[in-house]
Amino acid sequence: MKAKAVxxxxxxxxxxxxxxxxxxxxxxxxxxxxxxxxxVGTEQSYLRGERISGEQVTRAGDxxxxxxxxxxxxxxxVREVGSGVTSVKPGDRVFASVSRVEGMAFPTGGHINPAVTHVSQVWKLPDVADGPDALAYAPLVLAQVGYNCGMRPAVAPGDRAVVIGDGLVGQWSAQTLLARGADVTVLGRNDGRLGLLPAAAGRVNLRKPGVHEAVEDITDIQVxxxxxxxxxxxxxxxPGMKRNSHLVSAGFYGHEGQIDIQELRPREITLHSPSGWQPDRMAATLAAITDGRLQxxxxxxxxxxAHQAVKAWRMIQDKQEFFLGVVLDWRQAETR
Incomplete structure (x- = not known):
C-alpha cells in the first residue's frame, strides 16, 4: 500500500x-x-548521519x-486491525510509535500516514482524549523519557534537583520532579524555553554572564x-552533590560521552541511564498526561x-526563530 512520509x-x-x-x-x-x-534532538542526530539503528556512528567508512x-x-x-488484534478496534483513538515502511535503510519510521503499526507499539488513549485532546498524547515516547528521568532517582519532598537542559525532555523531567515534591532548578540556554517551565521551577540561563559561578554555589543536590x-x-x-545522590543521564553525548566511574565514587553517586521506551513506562506516562502531572x-x-515538513525542518536547522514543540498536522489537505 502507499503512504505519505517525512x-x-x-x-x-x-x-x-x-x-x-x-x-x-x-x-x-x-x-x-x-x-x-x-x-528534535534525536531526529536531528539521525538527520546528520550520526546514528545507525540507534547506535552512534563511530567508525570511518560506516x-x-x-x-x-x-x-x-x-x-x-484506527482504520482497521488484523485478525490477532483485540486491544483496539476501528474508530479508537490511539498513540502509535514506529510503523512499517519498505525500501528504506530502516524497516520502521514515525512520520507516516497511513501508519501500519505492530500492535505492541500501539496504545489506546483514554475516552477523554477525543478530538483535539488527543494531541496531548502525541509526544508520548519523548514525554516518557522525561517522566522516567524524574521517576528513576530516589527523591523526598524538599530535595534539591538540578535539570540540565531546557528542551522537551528537560521540561518533562522538571515537571515530574516537581510533582514528587523536589525543589527543582533548570539550567538552560534560552529564555523562551525557560519561560515555559512551571512557575515553581527555578531557572538559570547559562549564557548569561556570571551564572557559572552561581551554579557552582548550588549545594545539597540530591539529583x-x-x-x-x-x-x-x-x-x-x-562539588555540591550529596553522598548517595543520583545522576540521571538522558542526553546524547555523540562520540565524547565518557563518564569516569571514579568521578562518582567519592560521593557514592548512582548513575541512571534511561533510554528507549517500555510498556510499563509508557502506560505510567500516559496516566500522568491524563491526570495533568505532565503538560x-x-x-x-x-x-x-505535514506536507510542509521540509519547512519545519528548515526552521529547526536554521535556528533563526524560537521553537520548542514542533508538531505536524496530517489532517490538512496537501496543496501544490
Whole structure:
C-alpha cells in the first residue's frame, strides 16, 4: 500500500514523499494519523548521519543510514486491525510509535500516514482524549523519557534537583520532579524555553554572564538530570552533590560521552541511564498526561501541515526563530 512520509534522504536533506508500506498482517493496526510530534534532538542526530539503528556512528567508512522515514511518535484513529488484534478496534483513538515502511535503510519510521503499526507499539488513549485532546498524547515516547528521568532517582519532598537542559525532555523531567515534591532548578540556554517551565521551577540561563559561578554555589543536590549530554556542566555540579545522590543521564553525548566511574565514587553517586521506551513506562506516562502531572500542549510552539515538513525542518536547522514543540498536522489537505 502507499503512504505519505517525512523522509531523510541524505545528510541534512528532508523530503515529503510517497512511500511503500507492506500490507497489514494479523498483528498490525492501521492508523489514520492526525498529528505527529518531532523529536528534535534525536531526529536531528539521525538527520546528520550520526546514528545507525540507534547506535552512534563511530567508525570511518560506516554506511550512512539513508533514506529513512523520520520519527517515532504520533496519534490518530484506527482504520482497521488484523485478525490477532483485540486491544483496539476501528474508530479508537490511539498513540502509535514506529510503523512499517519498505525500501528504506530502516524497516520502521514515525512520520507516516497511513501508519501500519505492530500492535505492541500501539496504545489506546483514554475516552477523554477525543478530538483535539488527543494531541496531548502525541509526544508520548519523548514525554516518557522525561517522566522516567524524574521517576528513576530516589527523591523526598524538599530535595534539591538540578535539570540540565531546557528542551522537551528537560521540561518533562522538571515537571515530574516537581510533582514528587523536589525543589527543582533548570539550567538552560534560552529564555523562551525557560519561560515555559512551571512557575515553581527555578531557572538559570547559562549564557548569561556570571551564572557559572552561581551554579557552582548550588549545594545539597540530591539529583542531577542531564538531558543534553553536557558533561562539563555536570562536573560543575559535582562539588555540591550529596553522598548517595543520583545522576540521571538522558542526553546524547555523540562520540565524547565518557563518564569516569571514579568521578562518582567519592560521593557514592548512582548513575541512571534511561533510554528507549517500555510498556510499563509508557502506560505510567500516559496516566500522568491524563491526570495533568505532565503538560504537553503548552510546550507546542509550532504546528505545520505535514506536507510542509521540509519547512519545519528548515526552521529547526536554521535556528533563526524560537521553537520548542514542533508538531505536524496530517489532517490538512496537501496543496501544490
Amino acid at each position: 523522509v531523510f534522504t541524505g545528510v541534512n536533506e528532508v523530503a515529503y514523499l510517497d512511500v511503500e508500506v507492506k500490507d497489514p498482517g494479523p498483528d498490525d493496526v492501521v492508523v489514520d494519523v492526525e498529528h505527529s510530534w518531532i523529536s 554506511v550512512l543510514p539513508f533514506p529513512q522515514v523520520a520519527g517515532y511518535q504520533k496519534v490518530g484513529i 542531577v538530570v542531564d538531558t543534553v549530554g553536557a558533561l562539563p556542566v555536570f562536573r560543575s555540579m559535582l 504537553t500542549v503548552p510546550l507546542i510552539t509550532h504546528m505545520l501541515p
